[in-house]
Amino acid sequence: MGANFWDMWLGVSTENCSPMGPVTVHSSSPNMEHPLAPLEVFLDLNFNERDQDKFFMHIIQWAQQREGLLHLCCKTLRISEVPFQRVRRVLDRVRLDCIQEVKVNCTWDLPTLGTFALYLGQMSNLQKLFFLEELAEEEEDEEWEEEGEEEEQQEEEQELREEEELEKEEQEQKEEEQEWEEEEELDREEQEWEEAGEQEWERQEQEEQQSFSQFLSQMLRLWHLRELYMRSPSFLPGRLDQMLRCLQTPLDLLCLTYCQRLTHSDLTHLFQCPNLRQLEILHLFGLSLADFSEPLRALLEAVAPTLQDLGLDKCGMADSQVEAILPVLSRCHQLRKFAFRPICNLRLSSSELRRSSPFTLKFLLGHSLFSSSLLFLFNLFRISVEVKIGHDFPRVFTGNSATHAEYFPGQHPPHQTH
CATH class of the missing domain: 3.80.10 (Leucine-rich repeat, LRR (right-handed beta-alpha superhelix))
Known part of the structure; x- marks a missing residue:
């Protein structure tokens, strides 16, 4: 093909660089009546190294310069522990309906999963889906501190003791009143924090459920899915039955590893799923x-x-x-x-x-x-x-x-x- 391949593909005249002289294009040429179909360029996307960003962006810019004349296609998509924003920049420029295998080897929260699902739903020919999270044990340590105060008093002369005791009683009464006010204020603040925490928890729960519902709605579009691999995905416990109900066709392969947090209901629905x-x-x-x-x-x-x-x-x-x-x-x-x-x-x-x-x-x-x-x-x-x-x-x-x-x-x- 040589260096002039893309110029010839784009229809640019080659008479200035061809050693054979100008090329005559007849009006009866089939290329004039039937333009060439866009060229499909296939590449595998593996997001695990930052150095690959430059390569992917170079490919995207190269494809943008030939927009309408070629399509970037991908059959295999692998995503490791990288920011999802890096992945989106590339997925926005790739024909997603060519992807046949997706492997997600990282831990995503549900909002990120819901965003990725918008791309997943466009992978209409997807056959293999992996969700692989690294195994980790979380340990929580709580520390309690106790504080105590001790006060010592010295005796003074007899004629001043009664006056000092009276002043002390008045001071103690003021301190008790102040302590009651502080306790009431702390109780109000604690109640406000609890209410705010409950509202925040409800908001997060609602947001997570919306994100997972978005993920499920896109799973419904995977009509060619045949193999499902899941290793300890954090979003799965309590939701496996919903995910299995979204399967559109019977699976050939199911692999669940280290999903210890699956509930009794999850496993019950697993063994009853008609698509297994x-x-x-x-x-x-x-x-x-x-x-x-x-x-x-x-x-x-x-x-x-x-x-x-x-x-x-x-x-x-x-x-x-x-x-x-x-x-x-x-x-x-x-x-x-x-x-x-x-x-x-x-x-x-x-x-x-x-x-x-x-x-x-x-x-x-x-x-x-x-x-x-x-x-x-x-x-x-x-x-x-x-x-x-x-x-x-x-x-x-x-x-x-x-x-x-x-x-x-x-x-x-x-x-x-x-």
Whole structure:
């Protein structure tokens, strides 16, 4: 193309710079009757370094100089801990309907989330949405101070004592009256502060709810969303049910990690959501599912025809709860990966392992499963796999080290080291 590409694209005459002499454009040229469509320039936006601002602004200025002749398009948008104002300057100049993946890796308050939602709603072809917040523990320390005052008096001569005592009584009476006035004033100020605080809290609560409602209204426009990842988002507790109701199409993937503050109502609606009935991948890490065995079993029953990958790590589930879902897992014919870390030694019967093993080809299990009867368990796996899927033995990942091992019929499993 050379340096003259953009001049040729813009229709600028090239006769002064062309080595071949002037170019004759015939009136019958198709470019005269049918102008070229705007050129689409694709770039990925990753807002994590200040140095990139100059690059993005240079691209925007370059595009503005060719307004109407090209469109800036983006398929992937990633936002880390940067001021949202920096992001807005670029998003205002990009075709948002081209974006297919958005990853927000920062902590936003609800007003900022509501503002971002106005851009999110224009991403009509969005397929993957990430909200990832860094894990943090907040500790509040309160300090109380006590003050005490002690007064000492000296005795004076007898003839002056009565007069001094009288003056003292009068002074004490004045001080008591002054203290009462000060206490009343403090009570009035405290009441005013409480009323002002309540009004401010109500105002903030109303503003946050309006911002979240704006976010939900834009979620309703995401007709192609298929994958939703959320790690400890501060806006989610108590609102998960509202967010799930805004899903317009069934999800293929749902990943919730370290959302310990989700309420009982949140989890109840999670397992009842109709748009989670076709999941291929379900990861629930760091949630408290001890009281949700039956809702979880019902959800797994619903997704049995499609589920390929299941993760239930650090969910506080006891052995009996895991045993309760094994019959359902045996009906998940597409299941290829099951991630689970038991809270104590897991003891499963051979019949339970026999029912579930044909379809769970990859495991991420705690070391507790691999006991002295390891060889017997491998034999169970080997028999089931031979009958169901041929001679490929399931790949087994053990413990935290996730060491890879493969076995085949007729082979003795190698010694396991911990």
